[in-house]
Amino acid sequence: MKRDRPPLALIVPAAAASLVAVVPIWYLVDRSLDRGVDEVRDELWRRRTLDLVLNSVGLSAAVTALCVIIGVAAAWLVVRSNLAGRRFLHVAFALPLAVPSYLAAFAWISWRPQVAGFSGAVLVLTLVSYPYVMLPVAAALSRLDPGQEDVARSLGHSRLQVLLRLTLPQLRTSIAAGALLVALYVLSDFGAVAAMRYEAFTWVIYGAYRAGFNPSRAAILASVLVLLALVLVIAESSARGRAAARVGSGSPRVGTPVELGRATPLAYLFSAAVLLPAVVFPMWRIITWVTESVTADVQFSDVRDALWNTVKLAALAAAATIVLAFPVGVLAARSRGALGRVFERSTYVAHALPGIVVAISLVFVGVRLLRPIYLELPLLVLGYVVLFLPLAVGAVRNSVEQAPPRLEEVARSLGNGPMAVLRRITAPLALPGIGAGAAMVFLTTMKELPVTLVLRPTGTETLATRLWRHTSVSDYADAGPYALALVLFAAIPAALLAKATR
Amino acid sequence: MSGDPVLEVRGVHKAFGAREVLHGIDLDVAAGEIVAVLGPSGCGKTTLLRLIAGFERLDAGSIAVNGIEVAGSQHCVPPERRQVGVVPQEGALFPHLDVARNIGYGLHKGPEATARVHEMLELVGLAGRGEQRPNELSGGQQQRVALARALAPRPSLVLLDEPFSSLDAAMRAQVRDEVFDVLRTAGATAILVTHDQQEALSVADRVAVMLDGRIAQFGDPDVLYERPTSLEVARFVGDAVLLPGTLTGDAATCSLGELALRGDHPPSGPVVLVVRPEQFELHGHPTATDIAGLVVGRSFFGHDGTVRVALDDGTMIVCRTHAGRLPQRGERVGVRVGSPVLAFPATP
Amino acid sequence: MITRTTRLVAIAAAALSVVAAACSDDNDSSSSSPGSITVYSGRSEELVKPLLDQFSAETGITIEFRAGDSGELAAQLITEGDASPADVFFSQDAGALGALQKAGMLSTLPDELLSPVPGAYRSADGEWVGTSGRVRVLVINPDLVANPPTTVDELLDPQWKGRIGFAPSNASWQSFVTGLRVLRGDDGAREWLEGFAANDPVAYEKNGAVRDAVNSGEVAIGLVNHYYLYEKIAADGAANVRAVNQFLAPGDAGGLVNVAGVGVLKSSGNRTAALALVEFLLSETAQRYFAEKTFEYPLVAGVALPDGLPTLDELDPPAIDLSDLDTLAETQELLADVGLLTR
DSSP states (O other): OOOOOOOHHHHHHHHHHHHHHTHHHHHHHHHHGGGOHHHHHHHHSSHHHHHHHHHHHHHHHHHHHHHHHHHHHHHHHHHHBOOTTHHHHHHHHHGGGGSOHHHHHHHHHTTOGGGTTHHHHHHHHHHHHTHHHHHHHHHHHHHSOHHHHHHHHHTTOOHHHHIIIIIHHHHHHHHHHHHHHHHHHHHHOOHHHHHTTOOOHHHHHHHHHHTSOOHHHHHHHHHHHHHHHHHHHHHHHHHHOSOOOOSSOSOOOOOOOBOOGGGHHHHHHHHHHHHIIIIIHHHHHHHHHHHHTTSSOOOHHHHHHHHHHHHHHHHHHHHHHHHHHHHHHHHHHHOOSHHHHHHHHHTTGGGGSOHHHHHHHHHHHHHHHOGGGTTSHHHHHHHHHHHHHHHHHHHHHHHHHHSOHHHHHHHHHTTOOHHHHIIIIIHHHHHHHHHHHHHHHHHHHHHOOHHHHHHSOTTOOOHHHHHHHHHTTTOHHHHHHHHHHHHHHHHHHHHHHHHHTO | OOSSEEEEEEEEEEEETTEEEEEEEEEEEETTOEEEEEOOTTSSHHHHHHHHHTSSOOSEEEEEETTEEEEOSSOBOOGGGTTEEEEOTTOOOOTTSOHHHHHGGGSOSSHHHHHHHHHHHHHTTOTTOTTSOGGGSOHHHHHHHHHHHHHTTOOSEEEEESTTTTSOHHHHHHHHHHHHHHHHHTTOOEEEEESOHHHHHHHOSEEEEEETTEEEEEEOHHHHHHSOSSHHHHHHSSOOEEEEEEEETTEEEETTEEEEBOSSOOOSEEEEEEEOGGGEEEEESOOTTSOEEEEEEEEEOSSEEEEEEEETTSOEEEEEEEGGGOOOTTOEEEEEEOSOBEEEEOOO | OHHHHHHHHHHHHHHHHHHHHHHHSSTTOOTTSTTEEEEEESSOHHHHHHHHHHHHHHHOOEEEEEEOOHHHHHHHHHHHGGGOOOSEEEESSHHHHHHHHHTTOBOOOOHHHHTTSOGGGBOTTSSOEEEEEEEEEEEEOTTTOSSOOOSGGGGGSGGGTTOEEEOTTOHHHHHHHHHHHHHHHHHHHHHHHHHHHHTOOEEOSSHHHHHHHHHHTSSSEEEEETHHHHHHHHHHOGGGOOOEEEOOOTTOGGGOEEEEEEEEBTTOSOHHHHHHHHHHHTSHHHHHHIIIIIOOEEOSTTOOOOTTOOOHHHHOOOOOOGGGGOOHHHHHHHHHHTTOSOO
16 A cells, blocks of 8 residues: 655654664664673673663662652642642642752762662652653643543543543553653663662663773663663553544633542642652752852852853753654654654663763764764764653654644645645644753753763863762762752753643 | 536545545546535545545546646645645634634735735635634634635635534534635635535535445436435435335335336336335325325424324335424324335345 | 744754854864873862863963763773873773773883882883872771771671671772672672671761761761871861771781872873873872872872871782772672672
8 A cells, every 4th residue: 555655854854863863772782792792691691680670670660650640640630620729839840850860869868878779769760750741641631621521420420430431541642651751761860779779770881881891791781771661662652552632623621620629638748748859858958058068169150150051051952852853753743654653762762771871872973973073062962862852752743743634734735845834834833842842851951961971072061060070079068059050940941841731 | 517627536446454445436527616525424535535635645546637637546746736725624724823824825925915815805704804813713714714725826626525514503504605605706616525415415516426435426416316326325315215115017016005106217026116205295084095194203394394104004204294284293194105206126 | 923933943043053053163172282181080170170280380281171980981981992082091990990901092101100109009011000099997986996996807796786887889898899809709708798798887878978977976987998087187177076097907908008090092192291191190299289188198109198197018908909900890799699789
């Protein structure tokens, strides 16, 4: 059967984006086979490797499950309930995105060393990553036709039945997408599990670099994370199902908020139980460090320069990532062929890799192919693109899926070619979603450390590298102002994200 | 038929996976003509329309617009180069553009475009509403904007896909009349896809009845009604009471006695007779020899009405009669067929 | 609504132009220009920057300074290979230098640079040289410990159950365990570690936290590097610090000395300037800086030690070839096995 092939003008940049995303895979394969296939088997066929993979999978599963529960509950509270202050809460629930996991972990472990271990890692990673579930679910919830719920109630279903049988199934796509990001993120995290001394798989990868000085070993082990990522991506697309398109085109009505009644105190309790440890606690710790640093030697101009560099890099990363993610997201949303799926999934495979592996793989590619920009700004931005492409691809795909394909057909019939339609119809309609994707990349870049550290132009300091510089010599007080600036300024895109999903 | 054919569809086949939805469609539309494609949902009529617009590729056959082939088994002209306008269900106005920009979407920017947009706004009776947003318009107004948008670039052909189905019944007739007045005023050639036989019969010059992926019959509305070429068309176009009977020579016998036939009819043997509700004549106080039954249902429409009669042998019929002569429920009535009926071979 | 589409296009265009602009600037700063070298440093910028500034002022050689984790920088250097922009690698520990040496990336240093440093603290082949040393010690709270232990085996005594602090993720602690493996073999090291684990040591995030816990009396003894105590004395004043260092008996595995060191890349485009930096780091100025600023051991003979420190000769640390401390991966495996890695 013949199919309409998407325009080359989309396929070529999408293929380029996909190629960029799998750069680390090239490096991993090259380095893994460096010492022969036997070495690969020996490295993988160890009990410790299996133990640590299981540790990581267990952590990832626990954090993802908790994030889904907290994320869905928080989204439902702020979108569908009549809770007073829910608009404020909507923004507040997104704020943990502004707290880097290593900083959150550090805040806890330096306060109560006993939290170290599995529970500490679960605590910290859940608190910083549940917004990945909450934001898309809140957006999907506010798009749902509340008429459906009314109908279901009138057919004799209780609120709970409506939630379980009607609402949740329709949120499946957004939950799956958010859960995938959380699961991959947890697999790739090193900062939090290192501080929490929970022996995750990334330990041996970092160990292979830091303690074993054996990049080949690190590459072989990191390949396991690529395989895990592939499994998760495939699992997600089956869990995603077909995106349930809204039937009927009437403007979505705002549903009648659900009366919480006697459950109201419970809702506030829940909000406090999430926000106190996720937002208030790290802020309190940071402010403590800052007030302690009155005596410390921190130049205001250093903080200002680091902030400016951070914002500049984040803006460049967001722009470049969106530009590359756009064709991939559009193809994933619109093309019925396998190509769109392949491109989209390829952007996720490196997402479970810890930052150091991505960084070293860009060193590998940089010195071989991109020598003129090696250790220059463009290569660093490329590194961010590799790291964060899935965040933007997901946002673009999601928002393009919301735009009815019929509008594009009509535009075609009015004489526009596919690229003109993309520019005049699809892109403007998807703009809010694209903006949200850009904000997400911006925010995540602000917090990024390992790739920044390895690839930054010599002399460039960001808030994150400054934080590292001071905390690595256990200088909490000097780190305080940088931590404060980072969290405060990252809170701005986080709040914007919450507004965009309203 | 007048003028040269604007659209020629020849032997078009289309399958989705293993399921073939169009099995060899032929359809001609002449310049200035309005053709309705009428069929039940799932018959393939929307697929045909999407093939003509260029949104889907055909598997076999060809489609030509103004004598130029736009789709064949080997090539496919993209929608933007076909000069075929589309008015989809619910209008599908671009939500991020105002009314004037919606209408001007297919025009090259310039003073002519501005003039054309004004002209179209006038034509659809929305002068001065150009700066409104689609969501500020009523459903009927949205449809008119969608039509103006499709007509603005002066397409060779306009395709309307169930354009009134989302409107409520009270508005539907009015919007429909407005839309087709506009189409006629513009001298446009158009295809209307609909499942509403009343809509098709009332607005189209010709109607193509589409059943199960085939054009069952294509002709003037009155011919379709009076002389359907198959039982399926007879059943789909207009109401019909179907009675089993036996045909001998030029007459047929059934539970209503011996009835005269019109049109071509099959050779002697078992047949199905098609009686239109208005062909029945009812009278009170039937005698013992009359065919009679009991009135079991009654619908009053103002100028006329229908009654459902259970004949003594158990056959159920629907009769249409003048409002003044509607019998009451429970009344016994005699039934006669006042004019020749249609006969089709009985399918075993 | 032109505004919206054009805005989108404008955003994309602006983004691209910024990237393009970013691509075009900064290409004048190349390490190969005379008088400039690139230093990859595992030692923190806070610590060594003043020293390097002084070097630049004296020699006119400018330094492109890139800080990072020593091991990660080693991986970066190995991946860069011949194309590396680095001239000098300044490492926090000997292991990373050993790895680069094995990868064949370091050039042999001239004898006159190597000879002032004792053979134990430089590469046998002369490809790297130690610049400063640190000693593993016990930090003790004299209020809680009357007769301080002087060997690591004494720490297994039940009287210390639950009273010893350590930092399981700290690199120096793991180096000590690696040294233990070298000295006693894997089985011997495991035996000690199991005994240590059975004594319920208290885990802390960092060495600094161990020291503070000892000082406050939370635990009696801590396993740390010698200079943590002097940092605290410098910050809080000697009168306010209760804790004291207890050096280990001569030859005891617990008294391992590790070094920070420096090597010059074979691929260096400015070997003269690179060697000048090595020479400077071994100069009296720099050696004294390490002693005074970081309380580390200077390695060049004749440079005064920080007050009150026994000399390395007096300490007589266990004889371990520092290049053998590159099996940390196996050490971590062993630590994980006995349950001390993540405690």
